Each structure stands twice: as C-alpha cells, then as structure tokens.
Amino acid sequence: MVNSQLNIKSNRTDAYVDKIDVGGNTFIIQTEDMGAKSGKISTKTYHKGAIVDTRTTDYAHLAAGSGLKDKIKPLMDRQHQAALDSCSQKNQKPKKSKALLADEMKMYLVKGSLKAALEVAREALQLFPEDPFFLSHSGYLKAVVEKKKKEGCNICEDSIRVMSKTPSEDKEFFYPILYLNLGKTYLACNKKKAALDAFREGLKHDQKHKELQSHVAKLGRRRNPVIPFLDRSNPINKYLGKLRHRVQTT
Numbered sequence: 001m002v003n004s005q006l007n008i009k010s011n012r013t014d015a016y017v018d019k020i021d022v023g024g025n026t027f028i029i030q031t032e033d034m035g036a037k038s039g040k041i042s043t044k045t046y047h048k049g050a051i052v053d054t055r056t057t058d059y060a061h062l063a064a065g066s067g068l069k070d071k072i073k074p075l076m077d078r079q080h081q082a083a084l085d086s087c088s089q090k091n092q093k094p095k096k097s098k099a100l101l102a103d104e105m106k107m108y109l110v111k112g113s114l115k116a117a118l119e120v121a122r123e124a125l126q127l128f129p130e131d132p133f134f135l136s137h138s139g140y141l142k143a144v145v146e147k148k149k150k151e152g153c154n155i156c157e158d159s160i161r162v163m164s165k166t167p168s169e170d171k172e173f174f175y176p177i178l179y180l181n182l183g184k185t186y187l188a189c190n191k192k193k194a195a196l197d198a199f200r201e202g203l204k205h206d207q208k209h210k211e212l213q214s215h216v217a218k219l220g221r222r223r224n225p226v227i228p229f230l231d232r233s234n235p236i237n238k239y240l241g242k243l244r245h246r247v248q249t250t
Contacts, residue, residue, distance in 0.1 A: 016080045022091040027052075029087060031080035033072055041076050043083045053087065055079055095127055105137060114145050132166065133174055135159035140181040143188045153189060156182040175205040180212055192219055 015032040031043040039060030045053035057079050062071050096104075101124040108117035118141035124134040136159035143152025160178050163171060179202030186195035196219040202212045 016076065018080070018084060020084065020087060022088055025091055027087050027091070029080065029083050031076055031083065033076060036068065041072065041079055043079050045083055045087055053083065055083055096123070098124070098128060098131065101127075102133065105134075109137075114141055117141055118145050130162055132159040132163035132178060135162060136178045136181040140185045140188075143185045149185070149189045152185045153182075153191075156185045172205050176202040176209045176212060178202075179205070180209070180215075183212075183215060196220060 015030060017028065017030045019026065019028050021027075025047065028046040029043065030046070031041065034040045034042050039058060041057040041059060043053075043055040044051050057075050059072055059075060062068060101120060105117050105120040105124070108114070108120060118138065121134050121138040121141060124131065125138060128134060136156055139152045139155030139157075139159060141152075142148045142155065156178070160175075160182065163174060163178060168174075179198045183195040183198035183202065186192075186198055196216065199212050199215040199219070203209060203216060206212070
C-alpha cells in the first residue's frame, strides 16, 4: 500500500485528504469537520470519482466554546485513520497459498504454457522466497523460456541445497521433482552426463517415477558402435564415435 498526503483544499477549514494506492487501485479519503452548526465529522472514500464509503461522527454533545477544536481533532484523527485502515484491508489483494500457486503452475506446465508457469513461479517466490519447489521450477523455466541456462542450473542446484537444510517430512516427495528439474535444465545446457546423473539421483528417492525412468532409459541407452563388426573398445570405433558425436552436436 502506498500512502501519500495530498495538498488538496476543502471547502472547510479543517480537513484531511489522503491518496492511497491499494493493489493498483487509487483511493482518495477525505475527512472534514462540517462545522459546529452541523455537529458532525464526515469521512468519504472516493474511487474513480465515486464515493465508495462514508463515515460520520456526531459531536453535537460536546460543549461549544474556544476549546471545541481541540476536542474535535482526536475524533477526526481516529475516524480518518479508521477509514484508511478499512480501505487498505478491504482492497488489498489476498495472498495465495502455496498449494494454490503450485496447482496453478502445474496447470500451465501441463498445457505447455511455460512462460505463464514461470510467472506463477516468480509470484510464488515473492511470497515464499526460500521454497525449494518453486526455486527448482523457476530455475528450469528460466533456462528453457528465457535461455538463461547457467543461471537456471545454479538455481536448480541451490534448490536442492535448500531442501537438504529444510527440516521437512516431505523431502522424499520433493527430491525426485527437484532432481528431475535439475536434469532437464542440464539437458537444456547440453550437459547430458550431468543430466543422467541427476535423473539417477532422483530415482534413488523414487524408483517408480515414470518421467525419471524415461529420461534415464533414453540417456542411458548406449548407441551401437560405428563399425558393428569391431569391438566397441576398438580405437577405430572410439575415434569414429567421438567424430559422430561432434558432428551431431555442432
């Protein structure tokens, strides 16, 4: 919430005017002493020119005289502050829970909307900056969406370090996900061996994880030697194998 005092003149000599920004919406709150004859303090909250809230305090019971203004001021202060607090509380954008943010991010991932998933991960990290689950996904998504591959790898690695220091009973549930994201991020960086190691580490925590199994099977499958009738360890096959790999990765 942004609160700034405005220098706006009122028809009354005693008035407070504040402009506040709540969740991207601007409100103007004005509190006035309507005069001894009226015997009222009025507070109005405006949004886009319309009155959205009105508050009134009656002070007619107070004795008139030279000290009346001193008696009215605390009433105006309290009513104006109450209007400011109420406006902020009513219009502040509610915080989303971890579960809701996780479901929203997963939905975008399933749809293949990786950019939207990254935005949700960023939103989540504003509320939960040390959460390994959102750190891991943000690292992977930074690597594949924004092509910030080195930064993505570092974030994924950090997420595992954070998880290792977190006293959580859910570690065995989250580790496969964190290693899966790390492996996929390594793949985006063309680090196939590191990716395979990450996927295998994830399988240590969940041997039945299908996506980890799929990646390990794909990366762990050894290719046929270039010259089939020669042994794989033959120097000629080794040389030709390296040459084939170099040609296919350039």
